[in-house]
Amino acid sequence: MLAKFVLRRALAAIPVVVGVTVITFVLMHSTAGAYVPGLSLNPNLTAAQVSLLRSQLGLDQPLWIQYLDWTGVAWLMQHAGLGGLLVGAHDITPGMLEGSFGQSMVDGTAVSSQVFDRLPNTILLTVTAILIGIVLSIPLGVIAATRRGTRTDHVLTGVSVAGVAVPQFWLGLLLILLFSVQLHAWGLPFLPSGGVMTPFTGGDMIDRLAHLLMPATVLSFVYLAIWSRFTRSSMVEVLSQDYVRTARAKGMGDRRVRYVHALRNAIIPLVTLVGLELPGLVSGALVVEVVFSWPGIGLLAYQRALAYDYTMVLGIVTFASILVVAGNLIADLMYAVLDPRIRLA
Amino acid sequence: MSNSDSERQFDRFLAEWSRRDFLRGMGGALAFSAFLAGGVEFLEACGGNSAQSSTQNAVKGGHIVEGVISDIGNVNPIFINDTASSTIGYLAYARLITVDAYTANLLPEMATAVPKVEADQVTYKVTLKDGIKWSDGQPITADDVVFTFQLMYDPQYKAVTSRFRSQLEAHLESVTAPDQKTVIFKTKGPYAPFIISFLGIGILPKHVWSTLAPAAINSSPMNQVPTVVSGAMIPVKWDKGTQYEMKRNDLFFKGKTHLDSYFFKVVADAVQVANQLKTGEIDVGSPDLGQWDSLASVQNIDRLSYVAPSFDYYIHNLDPAKTPKAAIFGDVQVRRALLTALDRKAVAAKVYFGLAAPADSSVSGAQWVHTTPKTQYPFSISKAEQMLDAAGWVKGSDGVRAKNGVRMEWELRTNTGNKVRETLITVLADQWKQIGANVTTNPVQFPQLVTQLSQTREFEMILIGISEGLDPDTTQLWSSKSIGGGALNGAGYKNSKVDDLLDQAVVTLDREKRKGLYQQLQEILMEDLPAPLVTYPKSVWGISKRVKNWGVGPWNGASPRPWFNTVYVTDVK
Numbered sequence: 001m002l003a004k005f006v007l008r009r010a011l012a013a014i015p016v017v018v019g020v021t022v023i024t025f026v027l028m029h030s031t032a033g034a035y036v037p038g039l040s041l042n043p044n045l046t047a048a049q050v051s052l053l054r055s056q057l058g059l060d061q062p063l064w065i066q067y068l069d070w071t072g073v074a075w076l077m078q079h080a081g082l083g084g085l086l087v088g089a090h091d092i093t094p095g096m097l098e099g100s101f102g103q104s105m106v107d108g109t110a111v112s113s114q115v116f117d118r119l120p121n122t123i124l125l126t127v128t129a130i131l132i133g134i135v136l137s138i139p140l141g142v143i144a145a146t147r148r149g150t151r152t153d154h155v156l157t158g159v160s161v162a163g164v165a166v167p168q169f170w171l172g173l174l175l176i177l178l179f180s181v182q183l184h185a186w187g188l189p190f191l192p193s194g195g196v197m198t199p200f201t202g203g204d205m206i207d208r209l210a211h212l213l214m215p216a217t218v219l220s221f222v223y224l225a226i227w228s229r230f231t232r233s234s235m236v237e238v239l240s241q242d243y244v245r246t247a248r249a250k251g252m253g254d255r256r257v258r259y260v261h262a263l264r265n266a267i268i269p270l271v272t273l274v275g276l277e278l279p280g281l282v283s284g285a286l287v288v289e290v291v292f293s294w295p296g297i298g299l300l301a302y303q304r305a306l307a308y309d310y311t312m313v314l315g316i317v318t319f320a321s322i323l324v325v326a327g328n329l330i331a332d333l334m335y336a337v338l339d340p341r342i343r344l345a
Numbered sequence: 346m347s348n349s350d351s352e353r354q355f356d357r358f359l360a361e362w363s364r365r366d367f368l369r370g371m372g373g374a375l376a377f378s379a380f381l382a383g384g385v386e387f388l389e390a391c392g393g394n395s396a397q398s399s400t401q402n403a404v405k406g407g408h409i410v411e412g413v414i415s416d417i418g419n420v421n422p423i424f425i426n427d428t429a430s431s432t433i434g435y436l437a438y439a440r441l442i443t444v445d446a447y448t449a450n451l452l453p454e455m456a457t458a459v460p461k462v463e464a465d466q467v468t469y470k471v472t473l474k475d476g477i478k479w480s481d482g483q484p485i486t487a488d489d490v491v492f493t494f495q496l497m498y499d500p501q502y503k504a505v506t507s508r509f510r511s512q513l514e515a516h517l518e519s520v521t522a523p524d525q526k527t528v529i530f531k532t533k534g535p536y537a538p539f540i541i542s543f544l545g546i547g548i549l550p551k552h553v554w555s556t557l558a559p560a561a562i563n564s565s566p567m568n569q570v571p572t573v574v575s576g577a578m579i580p581v582k583w584d585k586g587t588q589y590e591m592k593r594n595d596l597f598f599k600g601k602t603h604l605d606s607y608f609f610k611v612v613a614d615a616v617q618v619a620n621q622l623k624t625g626e627i628d629v630g631s632p633d634l635g636q637w638d639s640l641a642s643v644q645n646i647d648r649l650s651y652v653a654p655s656f657d658y659y660i661h662n663l664d665p666a667k668t669p670k671a672a673i674f675g676d677v678q679v680r681r682a683l684l685t686a687l688d689r690k691a692v693a694a695k696v697y698f699g700l701a702a703p704a705d706s707s708v709s710g711a712q713w714v715h716t717t718p719k720t721q722y723p724f725s726i727s728k729a730e731q732m733l734d735a736a737g738w739v740k741g742s743d744g745v746r747a748k749n750g751v752r753m754e755w756e757l758r759t760n761t762g763n764k765v766r767e768t769l770i771t772v773l774a775d776q777w778k779q780i781g782a783n784v785t786t787n788p789v790q791f792p793q794l795v796t797q798l799s800q801t802r803e804f805e806m807i808l809i810g811i812s813e814g815l816d817p818d819t820t821q822l823w824s825s826k827s828i829g830g831g832a833l834n835g836a837g838y839k840n841s842k843v844d845d846l847l848d849q850a851v852v853t854l855d856r857e858k859r860k861g862l863y864q865q866l867q868e869i870l871m872e873d874l875p876a877p878l879v880t881y882p883k884s885v886w887g888i889s890k891r892v893k894n895w896g897v898g899p900w901n902g903a904s905p906r907p908w909f910n911t912v913y914v915t916d917v918k
Contacts, residue, residue, distance in 0.1 A: 031790055051831060052511050106426060107418020108506075108563060117585040176620055184624040185643075193620045199410050199588050199608035293613040295586035302613075303415055306762070307427075308792055 009332055013325045020321040021314070025067050028310040057105065058091055065089045070314070072097035101315035106307055111315030114300060121196055122296030125288070126281045128216040133223030134274065140224070141231025142263060148236060156228065163225020172218045172291035179214060194293030215292040219285055223277070230273060234266040241265075407914040408606040409892060412618045412630035416586050416611045421568040422547030423497050423507040428903045433589055433609060435904035437574040438547030439598070441471055441490070441528075442540065443905045446898025449713050449815060451540065452907060455485065455548065455575070455598070459540065462854050466535040467518070471528045471544070477598040479550050481573045485598075487522035492551035494520040494543075496562065504559035509546065517543065535852040537859055538816035545815075545905070548575065577602050577909045586611055603913035622646050622887040628914075629895055632887050634698045634765070646887045652702050653884040654711035654813040654899050657766065659757070659773065660798065660876040662805055664828075664837035670755045670805040678736035679753075680874040685722045686729035686780045687773065693880050696769050700885055704878035707819075707870040711881075711899040714817040714863035718871035729780045738781070746781035754783035755805040760791040769879070770808050798835040802828070807835060810882070815900065817863050820847045823870065838875035891915045 054060055058069060065086055068074035072095035074086055086092070096102065101111035144156040176193045183190035192211050197203045238244065239262055247257045286298030293299070297316065304312040413429050420434035443454045451459045455477055460469045477485040496502045498513035516539065518531040532539050550573045557565060570580045577599070578591035589609040593602050610627055612618050619636035621627040623643050632640060640648055661674035673679055689703035702710065705717045738746040738753060746753040757774055759766040767788050774784035784806075789797075797804045811822070811833075821827050824847050827834040843866060850862040884902060888895050893915060896908035 031792065104418065107430070108424070109418065109569070114585055121586075173616075176617075180624050181620055190624060192626055193624055194612060194617055194626070195610065196587060198626070199590070199610050200408050200606065290613045291617075293611065293617055295584075295611065299613060300586055307415065 006333065009329055013329055016325050017318070017321055021071070021318050022067070024314055024317045025070070026063075028314055029063060029066075031308075031310075055090075061089055062087075069093060070095045070102060070311075096318075101319050102311050104304070104309050105311040106304075106309040111312055111319070114312070115297060115316060115319050118295055118297050118300050121294060122285060122289070122298065123281055124212065125215055125219065125294055125296060126285055128212060129219035129285075130223060130274065130277060130281075132216060132220035133227055136220075137224045137227035138231050138263070138267060138270075140228040142235055142258065142266075144228065144232040145235035145239065145266075146258060156232075160225040160229045163221045166221070168218055168222070168287045169291050171221065172215070172288060175214050175218065176291070196295060215285075215288050215294050218291070219288045227270060227273065230270055231266060234269055235262060238262045238266045403603050403893070403911065403913040404915065404917050405603050405913070406605050406917040407603075408608060408918070409604055409629065409912065409914060410608040410610050410627045412610050412612045412621050412627035414612055414614055414618065417569065417583065417589055417609070419568045420571065420580075421549070423493065423505070423509065423549070424563075424568060426508060429609070432903040432906075433580070433591070435547060435576065436578040436591060436607065436906065436909060437571055437576045437580055438549070439477075439575040440547050440905070441544045443545065443907045444815060444900050446896055446901035446908070449711070449900045454905075454907065456544075460530075460544070462535075462539075466854060467532045469530040469532075469539065469544075471530070473526045473528070474598060475526075477575070478596045479552075479573050479575055480579050480594050480596055481550075482596065483550065483552055483573075484525075485548070485550075485575055486525045487528045488525070489548050489551045490528045491520050491522045492555060493546070493549045496549070496554070496559075497546075502559045502562075505562050509543075512542065535854055537851050537854050538818050541814075541816045550575070577906075578607050581606075597910060599907075600910050602910040619887065622889070625889065628889040628892050630887055631885055634700050634885060637698055637700060637885060640887050643887075645890050647890055649886040649888060649897070650700055650883045651899055652710050652881045653902070654709050654815075655810060655882055656704055656709050656813075656878045657701075657769065657808065657810045657880050657882060658704070658876050658878040659806055659808040660835045662802065662836060663875060664802060667802050667837070668805050669751070672749075672751045673753055673755065674806075676736055677873060678732055679738065680877070681722060682729040682732035682736070682780065683777060683782070684874060684877045685725055685732065686776055687879065688724045688776065689879055690724065692769065692772060696765060696772055697880060697882060700883040701880040702883070704880050706867045707823075707878060708817065708863070708867065709813055709881045712813060712817055714860050714867075716864045716867055718868045720868070720871045726779055733780060740781045744781055745783045752783070753781060754785075756785045756787050757806045757808060758787045758789050758794060758797070758804055759808040760794045761788040762791065765882075766808060766810070773808070773879075799831050799833055800829060802835055802837065804835070808879075817859075818847070818851055819866075820851065823847065823866070823875070836875040838873070840869065840873060843869055891918075 051060070058066060061069070065074060068077070068086070069089070069092055072093075074089060074092045075094045075097060077083060077086060078092050083089075083092075099112065101115065103110055104114070140156055140159075144153045147153050179191040180193035181190075191214055192198065193214075194211075196211050197207050198211075201207070239258075241262075244257060244262055247261055248254075252261075285294070285296060286302060288294065289296045289298035290302050297320070301313060301316045304316070411432075413432070415427065415429050417430045417433050418427050419425060420430045420437060422434050422438050422440070425431050425434045439455050441454060441456045442459050443452050444450070445452055453459055453474075455473055457472045457474050460471050462469055471490070473485065473487060473490075479485055494513070494517070496505050497507040497509045498517055516532050516534075516536050518533045519529075520531075521529050523529060530539075530543075553567070553573045554562060554565075570583050572580075574580070574594065575598075577594060577597050579594045581590040581592050583589050588611065591607045591609075593605055595601050610621075612621060612627070612630070615631060615633035616636060618627065618630040619632035619640060622630055622632060622640065623646070625645060637648070637650075640646055661680060662668045663671050663674055665671040665675070693699065693701040693703050705721065706715060708715050733746060736748075738748045740746050741752075757770045759770045761767065770786040770788070774786050777784050794807060794809065798807055798809065821833045823834060823838060823840075824844050825834070825839040825841075826832070826844070828837050828839075846862050846866045846869075850859050850866070853859040853862060884897075884899070886895075886897060891914050893913050894908060894911045896906070896911070901907070
């Protein structure tokens with residue numbers, strides 16, 4: 001039963017990934033087209049030289065062949081004796097079948113090697129931000145709920161609104177100006193403005209934490225804002241429940257009522273909410289990574305997009321979409337395991 | 346509104362629109378163009394610090410961190426395709442000849458002297474210096490040079506995807522090594538750019554690379570972290586997207602560096618380069634133009650700027666088959682009037698934050714062939730109006746001029762993502778409005794713009810920038826052979842005199858004669874104005890005061906850096 005369910009969901013995921021890659025491929029192709037960084041607009045190359053180099057990169061082939069070549073389908077077709085269908089094709093490669101998510105058009109490096117090198121940085125940043133978000137948002141939400149209508153509540157509401165409204169890049173730049181540039185200018189100890197570590201001396205725990213502090217704080221700000229509001233409203237609701245009143249009536253201490261009985265029920269929906277952020281672990285930190293030069297996947301995608309390295313961007317998007325689809329699949333399976341009613345859905 | 350009020354408003358307008366990553370906006374490819382063909386490349390991020398030159402009290406030890414806005418790709422000289430990689434690649438690999446930062450004079454590196462062409466006009470003899478060694482102690486020989494060129498052009502290495510292949514196939518007849526110290530190059534015919542184009546390519550160690558199959562050369566990890574090198578620094582480690590670490594090469598034949606190590610740190614954009622210069626997280630780097638003023642007050646930083654070998658220019662489409670607007674631009678009086686109506690001084694001061702010089706010719710001032718042509722078009726609105734009146738372009742009731750039913754209006758495009766240029770096109774449109782031209786502006790994606798300029802040629806007017814190569818050959822920009830098909834004469838400009846001069850200059854090996862030909866060319870282009878230059882943008886550097894002898898200049902930006910072994914840090918950290 002479960003096996004059948006798994007199989008069905010896994011099969012359903014395939015068209016999603018194919019769809020994402022087709023759309024990305026067409027989009028990237030229509031923006032970058034046959035443009036090759038370093039070749040186009042070069043006053044020293046003749047037209048013949050440029051077209052030869054384009055041909056070497058396969059950019060003179062029809063779009064659908066380029067797509068099939070990139071996926072590796074063309075290679076399979078050729079080896080299955082169907083090469084005749086590929087009119088206009090040449091230099092067919094195994095493409096994605098090599099398992100490297102393609103090669104950069106600019107420097108020829110494998111997408112997978114670039115992505116896997118940066119993945120730990122991105123995960124470190126997003127996990128830290130989520131932890132900060134959880135650790136701070138729950139107590140803040142509880143405080144706001146128990147002091148509903150007081151000045152504290154209003155201040156916390158203001159902070160939440162700011163958290164959602166303030167753009168991350170702006171907050172990031174502001175923090176850099178204050179904690180890096182100004183503190184340094186005043187001759188005080190300052191926080192590094194970017195990167196994961198100091199190039200020559202760095203790399204120890206303290207140095208890495210110092211580099212992590214600002215980007216993780218900025219990234220956690222949104223989580224903090226949303227989750228604390230969520231905790232607050234959930235807590236307000238729970239606190240008005242009968243069992244809370246009963247507990248109080250039986251003479252249980254206020255703290256115990258709040259933190260043991262009420263909170264436990266109030267944060268169950270929050271768990272779902274945090275779970276929703278998990279796919280963002282790999283993809284969600286682009287803006288913060290760019291502002292703080294954090295060498296993660298977001299910064300990689302950003303830099304390669306600006307360089308019109310469209311094969312690299314395509315590989316990154318495919319990789320991320322597979323992770324997201326896989327993440328959703330796992331979530332579905334978890335629900336199915338936890339709640340038999342979902343299994344048929 | 347008073348003058349100063351409107352000026353302040355203009356400043357605010359620019360402050361809003363121009364503060365961003367200018368260098369990146371230039372387009373990496375654009376700035377990089379010369380590399381592919383030139384070998385001794387000019388690149389966007391250049392600098393120069395000759396004022397500090399002093400080796401008297403140079404101290405040994407310490408390190409430098411350079412901040413850059415993009416990571417390396419492939420640092421193997423036969424593949425290098427971007428600025429960052431060329432910096433690393435040419436600290437690692439020495440070449441036969443190199444170039445002076447400011448004069449663009451060629452200097453010998455592994456060669457004993459810059460070779461001269463023999464009497465037959467096609468033979469060049471290069472003699473290697475004595476005692477030069479690879480970092481593993483093996484001698485550098487003529488075989489290494491021959492092998493490197495074979496990788497790039499010999500049919501047996503066709504699988505090696507060197508981007509020099511098509512050029513070398515077109516111009517190089519043979520490379521041979523009669524003995525261990527001598528290399529003989531023969532070209533297919535007289536070819537003036539030969540030395541500059543090909544002898545500045547880094548040489549690879551044969552004993553390391555010849556063990557690989559041709560196809561394996563393309564994907565070797567040594568393309569990112571080479572193990573055996575000949576340059577000032579030896580690669581140690583590449584942390585993708587983070588930094589590249591190099592250490593001193595004790596066997597460097599020009600004398601070992603004062604520095605123990607060098608770090609190449611990736612920073613997301615040029616604004617952050619400025620921030621990290623301020624905090625001392627990086628020692629050298631090219632900051633955002635919008636941050637230039639704020640760097641002046643930072644005590645630990647020296648600023649450096651100079652006119653780079655590049656220009657921004659606008660291209661009229663002169664081809665009536667491509668656009669009806671050719672009826673406007675086809676009139677040379679109109680082209681002259683348009684340039685006269687441009688206040689290029691103000692543009693350089695305001696749009697470029699003062700970090701550009703007004704253009705006065707068809708090549709930048711950094712080029713050794715540059716001259717200031719006799720014909721100039723000093724800014725004058727009234728003069729421009731007179732020229733248009735005289736040419737029969739009459740102002741209509743709405744203030745827009747017209748002639749024979751053709752209204753003087755067109756669309757001006759540039760690439761998105763370069764705020765300086767996006768600002769510039771609105772400023773140009775505004776200035777031309779004052780003389781009765783109705784110009785709309787349209788920033789488009791860089792690849793599309795390039796396609797429109799060099800392939801389809803469906804545009805009315807385009808503003809774009811060109812980075813010049815070390816060799817002054819501009820066939821690709823002005824020859825009638827270079828219209829469409831990926832070449833850059835987007836204007837569709839045809840002048841047989843210009844074609845002749847270009848053809849002649851490429852086969853004229855005498856430097857002074859060649860210079861004379863290019864100077865005639867500049868005079869003609871200034872008369873005809875098919876695509877007038879607006880400005881020569883400057884390159885900017887922030888350099889920590891603890892760093893001495895950082896000798897960057899117009900021709901020594903990212904690379905080559907023949908002065909690198911003289912760089913030292915005063916605090917030995």
